[in-house]
Amino acid sequence: MTDIKRKGVNIVDTFAEAFPMVGTRVVVTAPTAEWAEIAARTMTGFATSVIACGAEAGIERKLSRDETYDGRPGVSVLLFTMDKDKLQKQLRNRVGQCILTCPGTACYAGIPGKPSLKLGSSLRFFGDGWQMSKVIEGRRFWRIPVMDGEFVCEEKTGYTKDAVGGGNFLVLGKSHEGVLKACTRAVKAMSQMPDIITPFPGGIVRSGSKVGSKYKGQIASTNDAYCPTLKGAVDSELPLDVEAVMEIVIDGLRPRPSPPP
Amino acid sequence: MxxxxxxxxxxxxxxxxxxxxxxxxxxxxxxxxxxxxxxxxxxxxxxxxxxxxxxxxxxxxxxxxxxxxxxxxxxxxxxxxxxxxxxxxxAYLGASLKGGTLTLKGDAGPYAGAAMSGGTLDIGGNAGERAGGVLVGEVHGMRGGRLIIRGNAGPMLAERMRRGIITVCGDADDYAGARVVAGTIVFLGKVGRFAGYGSKRGTLIFKKEPKEILPTFADCGVIEFTYLKLLERHLKEHDVKLRLPRRAQRLMGDMAAMGKGEMLILR
Incomplete structure (x- = not known):
């Protein structure tokens, strides 16, 4: 079973989960980097799994003033669902409730061209007739009057149907502390990569699931084969000395890895 | 070739x-x-x-x-x-222009860029009356694209403009932005009388405060505009060096027409 052994770690090639998803990117800017991050964190809150959150979302990376369209600090956010209609609904609700409401923010397309999702074109109605549109270099922006001035929001953002999501790594270890430390380092390394997010808390899942349950109506339940407390009771996949297992779920805009920026 | x-x-x-x-x-x-x-x-x-x-x-x-x-x-x-x-x-330099780039080193006569719908018209000198305006028999003036006048603009600039961006680096004569339906005009120099007369929507941006402002424009005070940063970036790409401040005084009008247009006087 052991494919590679590196620095005392066995890496076993079993399988990697990979669901086809649809994904989009928006760029959120604000007067300061702190407020851009607050807006992005709020927008990507409660978005760990499509099972119950409606979407999987996360911060792709922070953007400097030179990298954003309006020359302010920004954050690029990725959002994933299983189909376009759900993605449209989640995007509208999350930008409408978390970015529009956040002081000083603006929201721009993160993927150019078609196919596209409505962004400002549906949020503009909040302006109650006082909104103005401006077309600059073929891109339409909506200026929506709000209590702190104006909310600028691009009319549309592109999306991709080639996105992929799923649990890709199970990290097994002899201590909880060690597994957590290893996963934290792994997520930190992954955060440098473009086009991906790790949507779970801190990028790590401790409650990996299997499909189905003994209980009616429960569509997913604990992955007992990987629960260390059940090693002796179920058909376990774990060696006896494993004390904890954690999973890293990755959602990406492209099926192949992008080169680092 | x-x-x-x-x-x-x-x-x-x-x-x-x-x-x-x-x-x-x-x-x-x-x-x-x-x-x-x-x-x-x-x-x-x-x-x-x-x-x-x-x-x-x-x-x-x-x-x-x-x-x-x-x-x-x-x-x-x-x-x-x-x-x-x-x-x-x-007359009619780049009138009804649809795309591409048209650059003039000298002065242009009347109706330069009138009813243009795309592309870039860059006038190195002065432009005559009704630049970016409406052609005879048409309903709207300029409908898209970029018109840059590096000298002065004659009267009735951008009459009934519908979309696009006009930049006047010099001075503009009377009735600039009259009856504008939408679009953006940036004035870097002085502006004559009756700017924005009868405008329904659209944005008139002034680097220098106009001497006369129509009484049918209502003062909304000084506010910060993120949009100005987008515009500054666009102008920079077209070789118009201008540092736009984020704050501007906003006046809405013309209240004698629809009243959803605006004047932004940069601070």
Missing amino acids: SALTFKMKQRPDQRVDLSCLTPDRLAGMRSKDIEALHIGTTRSKLCVGDLFKVSGDETSQIRFVGTDDRCDHIGARFGEGEVLVDGDAG
């Missing part, structure tokens, strides 16, 4: 219509056929070869040298390619 160049031999004794000398219309034509094109506007016949020395063969890049204010309709209605005018231009 070199740019198709029209070098004017002498000042014409009549106004000439050069609307046939655009990249779209000259594509695939032989030099001999181009020289035979009729450009006169009176009963006395005048062909391209009578007025211009023609050289070069790249029809997507056209260059006029030595033109004057009798040369009308230069670059009118073309959709792609590049036209450079090393001289002055008469």
